[in-house]
Amino acid sequence: MTFKQACEKTMGHPLAEALQWHIDxxxxxxxxxxxxxxxxxxxxxxxxxxxxxxxxxxxAEPGIAITGSFAALRQxxxxxxxxxxxxEGLREAIRVYDGLEVKRTATNLVFADGNPKARVMVIGEAxxxxxxxxxxxxxxxxGQLLDKMFECIxxxxxxxxxxxxxxxxxxxxxxxxxxxxxTEAEISLAMPFIERHIALVAPKYVVLMGAVAAKGxxxxxxxxxxxxxxxYDHPSGAKLLPxxxxxxxxxxxLQKKKAWQDLLLLSDALKDK
Ligand code: URA
Numbered sequence: 001m002t003f004k005q006a007c008e009k010t011m012g013h014p015l016a017e018a019l020q021w022h023i024d025x026x027x028x029x030x031x032x033x034x035x036x037x038x039x040x041x042x043x044x045x046x047x048x049x050x051x052x053x054x055x056x057x058x059x060a061e062p063g064i065a066i067t068g069s070f071a072a073l074r075q076x077x078x079x080x081x082x083x084x085x086x087x088e089g090l091r092e093a094i095r096v097y098d099g100l101e102v103k104r105t106a107t108n109l110v111f112a113d114g115n116p117k118a119r120v121m122v123i124g125e126a127x128x129x130x131x132x133x134x135x136x137x138x139x140x141x142x143g144q145l146l147d148k149m150f151e152c153i154x155x156x157x158x159x160x161x162x163x164x165x166x167x168x169x170x171x172x173x174x175x176x177x178x179x180x181x182x183t184e185a186e187i188s189l190a191m192p193f194i195e196r197h198i199a200l201v202a203p204k205y206v207v208l209m210g211a212v213a214a215k216g217x218x219x220x221x222x223x224x225x226x227x228x229x230x231x232y233d234h235p236s237g238a239k240l241l242p243x244x245x246x247x248x249x250x251x252x253x254l255q256k257k258k259a260w261q262d263l264l265l266l267s268d269a270l271k272d273k
Pocket of ligand 1: 131137
């Protein structure tokens with residue numbers, strides 16, 4: 001039976017409709033082998049000793065594999081990132097790091113794209129479905145807008161000249177299931193790797209696309225609308241420029257004007273050097 005025949009045969013079946021409803025709502029990955037019916041209230045049972053986790057509520061979120069204490073997982077990330085002395089070494093350190101549950105549901109590691117000698121590094125949030133399939137950041141619709149935005153100021157990920165190139169990565173290198181926003185705990189575990197990534201590339205400017213990248217790297221809790229539009233100092237000496245994420249701009253085209261102002265700030269700064 002062809003896929004089309006199978007679809008026709010199951011069309012109208014309540015299970016097929018339930019599956020389509022989940023896909024339409026972004027639930028396109030099975031994260032466990034056993035389905036959990038969350039509509040049925042569970043009788044309050046005392047937890048088994050093996051279910052007890054360290055009392056660290058901020059980090060005890062779903063999506064994180066708590067195999068030891070959160071602090072141990074975080075220390076492991078810090079050590080693994082610090083031990084990487086090349087970009088290839090860092091890619092491998094991220095690939096083998098086991099603290100992030102999202103690794104298990106992702107298809108590919110999405111490490112980076114572009115020219116690692118670029119003066120400008122661009123950091124997004126996390127890969128989506130297209131990026132997960134191809135193993136490259138910003139290759140879907142928001143990536144097409146990102147490329148156009150930078151091409152308007154003469155910068156491209158395909159450029160060999162470091163003065164005209166960009167290098168692109170994300171805070172999180174694995175796709176969160178259903179494209180959900182990374183949790184605070186995931187961001188915390190990913191930070192040592194992206195900080196090491198910045199240190200190894202040593203760009204002059206880092207453009208932080210969207211709230212997750214801006215708040216993560218700046219460690220500030222203000223809205224992206226307040227953070228954007230000015231440069232901040234990074235300990236590496238790079239200048240950080242937060243701006244709107246291209247997928248936000250696709251949903252809210254009126255804000256493109258502000259993103260364009262941010263890119264002009266970057267373009268002027270690059271001319272001064
Ligand atoms: N959005 C991001 O933040 N990063 C990608 O790589 C793709 C979409």
